[in-house]
Amino acid sequence: MRNRFHKLIDKKYPWKGRFIRRMTSVIPDKQYVSWQYKRHMGEEINWDNPTNFNEKMQWLKVNWRDTLATKCADKYSVREYIKNTIGEQYLTKLLGVYNNVDEINVNDLPEKFVLKGTHGSGMNVICTDKHSVDWGYKRKTLNGWLKTNYYYGTREWVYKDITPRIICEEYLGDNPVDYKLYCFGGEPKYWFVVTDRSSEVRADYFELNWKKAPFRWIYPPNITTPKRPEKSEEMIDLARKLSKPFPFVRVDFYEIDGKIFFGELTFFHGNGLGKYMPTEYNEILGQMLTLPKID
Numbered sequence: 001m002r003n004r005f006h007k008l009i010d011k012k013y014p015w016k017g018r019f020i021r022r023m024t025s026v027i028p029d030k031q032y033v034s035w036q037y038k039r040h041m042g043e044e045i046n047w048d049n050p051t052n053f054n055e056k057m058q059w060l061k062v063n064w065r066d067t068l069a070t071k072c073a074d075k076y077s078v079r080e081y082i083k084n085t086i087g088e089q090y091l092t093k094l095l096g097v098y099n100n101v102d103e104i105n106v107n108d109l110p111e112k113f114v115l116k117g118t119h120g121s122g123m124n125v126i127c128t129d130k131h132s133v134d135w136g137y138k139r140k141t142l143n144g145w146l147k148t149n150y151y152y153g154t155r156e157w158v159y160k161d162i163t164p165r166i167i168c169e170e171y172l173g174d175n176p177v178d179y180k181l182y183c184f185g186g187e188p189k190y191w192f193v194v195t196d197r198s199s200e201v202r203a204d205y206f207e208l209n210w211k212k213a214p215f216r217w218i219y220p221p222n223i224t225t226p227k228r229p230e231k232s233e234e235m236i237d238l239a240r241k242l243s244k245p246f247p248f249v250r251v252d253f254y255e256i257d258g259k260i261f262f263g264e265l266t267f268f269h270g271n272g273l274g275k276y277m278p279t280e281y282n283e284i285l286g287q288m289l290t291l292p293k294i295d
Contacts, residue, residue, distance in 0.1 A: 025152045033058050033155050040273040053285035057272025060247065061155050063294050068245055072265045073158035075118040076167050082262050086238050090262045096168035101142045104166065106130055112171035115142065119162035120150030121266075128171070142166055156268045172261060176254045179229055181236065182269070183243030183251055184288040188236050192250070192269075193226045194219070208236060215281035218274045229255040238262075248289050 024032065030047075037045050037058055050059045072078045079091055095113055098104050104115075111130055117123025123145045127133055151160035178194040190213055191206040202222045205213035210228045229235060239251040242265065252263030276282040 025149075029155050029157075030062050033061055036155070037273065041275070050291070051286050052282040053276070053289060054272045054274070054282055056248075056286055056289045056291060057268050059291060061157060061268065061272070064247065064292055065157065066246070069158045069249075069267055070161060072249075073156075073267060074162045075116050075264065076165055077118075077162075078265060082242070086241055086262075090238065090260055092172065092261050093170040094167065095170060098166040098168070099163075100146065101139045101166070104139075104142070104168070106133075106135060109168060110171075114169045114171055116167050116169065117142075117145040117148075118165040118167055120145070120148065120159055121156075126171070128174070154268070154271050156271065158267050172254055172256050176256060177226055177229075178252055178263065179232075179235060179255065180250050180252045180263075180266075181239040181243075182285070183239050183246075183249050185247060185290055186240060186244035188239045188243070188251070189288055192217070193222070195222055195226055214278075215284075216277045217270070229253075229260075230258050231255060231260055235260060247292050 027035075034045055034047075037043075037054070041054060045055050045058050047059070050056045068081075072081050076097060079088075079094070082088070082091055095109060096104070109130060112128050113130070114127065115125040125138060125141070146164045146166070148164070149160065151157060175195070175197060178197075180192040180194065181188040182190040182192060188208060191208070191210070192203060193206060194201060194203045196202050201219050203217060203219040204222050204226065205215055205217070207213055210232070212225065235253050235255075238253070238260070242251050243249045246267065248267065250266040250269050252266065254261045254263055276285070
């Protein structure tokens with residue numbers, strides 16, 4: 001989830017959004033994160049003894065650093081980690097890697113494909129018919145991505161030093177279900193299942209045995225219970241391997257025609273600013289997250 005303030009400014013005044021990010025970039029991380037948390041959550045962070053999940057997300061932003069996490073947050077370099085850890089058979093087909101927008105030749109691409117910014121969240125162009133796209137407008141969007149350091153709006157440090165690039169991946173189908181696993185210290189604990197991204201996003205939490213969990217996040221629940229993936233146990237095993245080095249990470253997958261595809265690794269789910277309902281589950285999830293010792 002992007003900082004809503006920056007998102008609103010970007011939509012109405014793109015140049016002002018970049019100006020404001022430059023201005024706020026001089027604010028120290030702890031001060032900025034404290035302000036952002038108070039604004040979204042309505043309360044102060046207990047920096048000395050964080051207990052709930054969202055508080056611990058903020059603590060990790062300020063105190064935890066791991067070069068492997070930066071590599072895995074990069075939508076391009078994470079592919080090497082996937083290949084070496086679980087195997088390249090789980091990767092979507094890579095159609096191109098671009099350092100600037102002028103390198104993208106749409107004529108050489110298939111009718112359907114996905115463009116992603118490697119260095120942030122929500123930087124996606126899902127193309128289902130390349131001939132119906134206003135590529136002049138889209139190229140301006142892509143250029144805007146390449147000029148953006150996502151870190152300054154959220155202080156998710158994993159994005160700060162990623163080289164801005166655009167990648168092109170194969171199209172996996174219309175509205176594939178996102179199967180996301182919350183993993184704590186290398187152990188998957190909950191499914192977070194997201195559907196209907198093309199219209200109204202819906203989501204539910206499930207226990208590992210696919211029993212619906214008694215809490216929600218910011219999205220409305222699914223109208224009907226999403227189907228358990230055929231290879232759910234394999235997904236859980238893969239998530240366990242991928243998440244082992246990290247205190248918390250969300251591991252995302254798709255299942256298309258019985259085949260598992262890796263989506264991404266997310267270290268700060270929703271920027272740690274989404275409210276859980278009922279609220280006690282923010283504390284319950286927080287108890288599962290053991291913060292690393294900092295020298």
